[in-house]
Structures are given as structure tokens and as C-alpha cells.
Amino acid sequence: MPRFKEIPLSVLDLAPIRQGGSAADSFRDSVALARLAERRGFKRFWLAEHHGLEGIASAATAVLIGHIAGQTSRIRVGSGGIMLPNHPPLVVAEQFGTLETLYPGRIDLGLGRAPGADAATMAALRRDPRAGVDDFPQRLAELRAVLEEARPDQRVRAVPGQGTRVPIWLLGSSDYSARLAAREGLPFAFAAQFAPAMLHEALAVYRDHFQPSAVLEVPYAMVGLPVIAADSDTQAEYLATTSRQKFLGMIRGRRTKALPPVEEMDWTPREQAQVEQFLGAAVIGGPQTVRQGLEAFLASTGADELMVHTDVFALEDRLRSYAILADLHQGTA
Numbered sequence: 452m453p454r455f456k457e458i459p460l461s462v463l464d465l466a467p468i469r470q471g472g473s474a475a476d477s478f479r480d481s482v483a484l485a486r487l488a489e490r491r492g493f494k495r496f497w498l499a500e501h502h503g504l505e506g507i508a509s510a511a512t513a514v515l516i517g518h519i520a521g522q523t524s525r526i527r528v529g530s531g532g533i534m535l536p537n538h539p540p541l542v543v544a545e546q547f548g549t550l551e552t553l554y555p556g557r558i559d560l561g562l563g564r565a566p567g568a569d570a571a572t573m574a575a576l577r578r579d580p581r582a583g584v585d586d587f588p589q590r591l592a593e594l595r596a597v598l599e600e601a602r603p604d605q606r607v608r609a610v611p612g613q614g615t616r617v618p619i620w621l622l623g624s625s626d627y628s629a630r631l632a633a634r635e636g637l638p639f640a641f642a643a644q645f646a647p648a649m650l651h652e653a654l655a656v657y658r659d660h661f662q663p664s665a666v667l668e669v670p671y672a673m674v675g676l677p678v679i680a681a682d683s684d685t686q687a688e689y690l691a692t693t694s695r696q697k698f699l700g701m702i703r704g705r706r707t708k709a710l711p712p713v714e715e716m717d718w719t720p721r722e723q724a725q726v727e728q729f730l731g732a733a734v735i736g737g738p739q740t741v742r743q744g745l746e747a748f749l750a751s752t753g754a755d756e757l758m759v760h761t762d763v764f765a766l767e768d769r770l771r772s773y774a775i776l777a778d779l780h781q782g783t784a
Contacts, residue, residue, distance in 0.1 A: 521554075531758065674748075682775075
């Protein structure tokens with residue numbers, strides 16, 4: 452089984468907006484985090500598409516990917532993910548073909564099939580909330596067709612985009628995308644950062660059913676994981692209350708900006724259990740606790756790559772968490 456020091460380590464950023472802060476602050480924070488990730492040897496920096504959420508600023512995901520790529524020089528930048536049901540495949544191909552042309556060899560296209568929005572926002576995106584996602588495989592095929600080399604009889608072409616072969620990943624929190632990624636021979640990323648319940652089942656399905664392709668000869672599974680590293684277990688647990696408050700607000704039907712950490716959570720036992728379902732895979736603690744937690748996680752999942760999401764309030768605490776991870780990964784802590 453792979454060990455923590457031996458596998459690639461990447462970053463998932465939601466461009467969080469803090470209480471008392473703005474989207475502009477969020478974008479500056481994302482640039483600072485991406486630059487640290489590049490300096491410290493992280494492989495990828497991905498941003499996720501969300502709409503209409505007061506605390507997340509990454510709605511125009513392709514635009515933000517371009518901004519981050521322009522502020523860095525080596526790290527791969529991509530989507531974790533673009534919600535394909537919200538967009539015509541041709542538009543996605545043009546956007547990511549443009550990004551790949553501007554930043555060759557550095558762009559990833561992670562795709563999800565959830566809308567990432569409520570019904571009213573879906574309608575504003577000109578998507579029928581009742582449409583479902585059964586056409587996801589067809590949309591994926593259309594997208595791949597306009598990113599690969601053009602056929603002589605091909606009438607619809609992405610310019611830029613055609614022939615760029617932007618790497619495509621399928622993202623999921625169940626076994627649906629795992630099966631599709633296996634069938635198509637594509638890399639797969641599981642969203643254990645918020646929905647760990649089906650992690651092991653989805654990974655098993657992906658590996659058991661994988662069909663080699665021109666893209667991959669063997670399966671490649673990346674796992675998104677919530678990690679909060681601090682100088683002590685006590686400090687990390689304190690910082691983690693920001694993330695716990697976010698999920699508690701979701702359970703209570705209230706979406707807010709990121710809230711400062713608190714000394715004690717105000718929740719019922721039932722609410723606490725519900726929050727812990729979202730964060731069931733979380734690794735939280737000081738350096739040695741995090742090292743042990745990550746080694747145990749890798750031993751149980753065999754993940755080929757980890758994409759870490761650190762959801763804390765202050766930028767300096769986010770940067771410190773990723774710096775600790777880098778030290779652990781490089782064997783200097």
C-alpha cells in the first residue's frame with residue numbers, strides 16, 4: 452500500500468468567503484494558498500463550482516482557474532469540479548481549451564454530475580430542475596469528442612479546444628461516476644471531503660471494473676480528504692469548529708459565510724452525529740496525529756493521490772496547515 456511520503460499531495464480550494472470578508476479577499480487568499488502549494492511541492496490546485504452560496508466565491512470556476520494559473524508557474528490547476536449538467540459540453544471544451552492553450556500542460560478538467568445549486572439557481576442557469584442527470588455519459592462523450600483530434604466528418608469543433616486533450620477526471624461521492632470512470636478508463640476522484648459514506652465501495656467498484664484505455668493502463672484513484680493540521684491537537688480541534696459550524700448551518704437550513712472558530716459547539720447530539728457524517732473521514736490534529744491519521748487512511752483506501760481540503764477561518768491557519776502537511780510529506784517534520 453502507498454505511504455504518505457510516496458504519493459502525490461494536492462489542494463482543493465472552495466475560495467471561501469469569511470465573515471467580515473469579501474469575494475475579493477477570497478481570491479487573494481486563493482492566490483496566496485496556490486503560491487504556497489507550488490513552493491512546497493503540491494501537485495495540483497483544484498477549485499470547485501458552486502452557485503448562489505454566500506460563503507463560496509468559486510462560481511465562475513474557469514475564470515478563477517485562469518487567474519490562479521496566471522499567478523503561479525508550475526503547479527497544475529483545475530476543476531474539482533465543473534458540474535457538466537450545468538453547461539453545454541462545447542462551452543466547457545472552449546473554456547478549458549483556452550486555459551490549456553494559455554497554460555500548456557498545467558490544466559485539469561474534473562467533472563461532476565450534480566448541479567451544485569438549488570432549483571431556482573438551476574433555472575437561472577437555464578437548466579430544467581427536473582431534467583436529471585441521466586444524460587451525463589452522453590455529455591461526457593460530446594465533451595471528449597471536441598477535446599480530441601478532429602475527425603474529417605466532424606461538424607462541431609471547439610476552437611480553441613480541439614486536439615488539446617485536456618486531462619479529464621470523473622468526480623463522485625457514490626459509485627455512479629466510479630463505474631463510468633472505470634468503463635471509460637479515466638482517473639477517478641472521490642469526494643470524501645464532505646461525503647465519505649460510500650468511499651470504500653466506490654473505490655472497489657472503480658478498481659474491479661476498470662478497463663484500460665489510451666488515457667490510463669491501470670486505475671488511478673484520488674481521494675478528497677478534509678485535513679486540519681496545527682501545532683497541537685487542541686489547536687487543530689479549535690480551528691475545526693469553523694467547518695463544523697458550516698455543516699451545522701446546512702443541517703439547520705442556513706448557509707453563511709465562514710465563521711470564526713468557537714471554544715464550544717452549540718449543537719444537539721443528533722446534530723453532532725449528522726455533522727460527523729459529513730466529516731467522517733477528517734484528519735484533525737497536531738503533526739504526529741495527522742501523520743498517523745493519513746497513514747491509516749492510506750492503508751485502508753490505497754489511494755493513489757490525496758487532495759486535501761483545509762476548511763479553517765483565517766488564512767494564516769490555512770497556510771500553516773498546508774505547510775505542516777508539506778513538512779510531513781517531505782519528511783522534515
